[in-house]
Each structure stands twice: as C-alpha cells, then as structure tokens.
C-alpha cells in the first residue's frame with residue numbers, strides 16, 4: 001500500500017516536471033525594479049508591497065496578446081512581443097492593472113468570473129479604475145486614455161460602458 005502511494009507520487013512528480021518544460025518563470029522585480037517605490041503600487045499592496053513583489057514571478061509567452069495573470073499559480077504572464085514593441089505608457093498602465101489583479105487573487109477573488117461580461121466584471125472595473133487614476137495623474141488626456149482602453153476584443157458599446165464607469169470621456173462616432 002505504502003509502496004503504491006510512493007509510486008504514484010513519483011509518477012505525479014514526473015508529470016509535474018514534464019508540465020514545467022518550456023514555462024520558466026523569473027522574479028518580477030528583476031525586470032521591473034523600482035516599481036515597488038511607485039506610489040500607486042504602494043497604495044495597492046500597502047505595507048506588504050516589498051514582500052509581495054519580491055515573491056511575484058513573471059512568465060513570458062509567444063502566444064501574443066498583452067499581459068494577464070495565470071489563475072493557477074498567480075504568475076504574471078507577459079507577451080514577449082508586447083514587452084519589446086508595445087507602447088511604454090500602455091505597458092506601464094497594464095502593469096498597474098495586473099498588480100491590482102495580483103492583490104485580488106490574494107484576497108481570494110475570482111478573476112475570470114463568467115457571470116459578468118469583461119467590461120462589467122467587478123475585478124476588471126477595479127483594475128481599470130486604478131490604472132486610469134494613474135493615467136490621469138501622469139497627465140494623459142481622456143482621448144489618450146480611451147485609446148489605451150480600446151482593445152480589439154472590446155465593442156464600441158463595451159468601451160462606452162467601461163469609459164462611463166471610469167469617468168473618462170470617449171468621443172465615439
């Protein structure tokens with residue numbers, strides 16, 4: 001019986017190793033050092049800012065897209081192409097957005113709650129509102145913020161609804 005359990009454990013470990021191939025993760029602060037000193041980031045995590053960011057891991061993907069949180073391990077996943085070629089301001093605001101999700105995940109919140117559409121999901125609205133507040137603080141115009149908010153998977157209706165919830169004026173024809 002005991003032997004059987006050990007065998008099963010070894011099999012599981014092997015499988016685990018296999019799954020890990022190709023998904024290396026790195027310390028978040030190795031790539032984004034200094035972000036722990038930014039006021040908005042300190043507001044998100046409070047006194048635990050250093051500790052949380054020190055433990056945060058980042059994975060790079062070739063799949064494309066922008067960045068998101070891996071729901072299973074809490075890692076931040078970033079498209080390597082986006083990091084290399086994306087607009088610096090957009091990347092900065094996305095990082096703020098994703099760090100809000102890191103906090104939410106730690107609070108036990110469901111990040112991909114299918115009961116809501118993307119732009120109405122409370123976790124998304126909170127993440128966007130923190131990012132937009134920061135966008136305004138660094139001096140972005142409403143027009144520029146709208147450009148940031150608009151993604152290819154968002155309809156004009158979605159964008160309108162999100163912009164309204166965030167108190168951003170989007171001029172849509």
Ligand SMILES: [Zn+2]
Nearest residue numbers: 097101124127
């Ligand atoms: Zn989000």
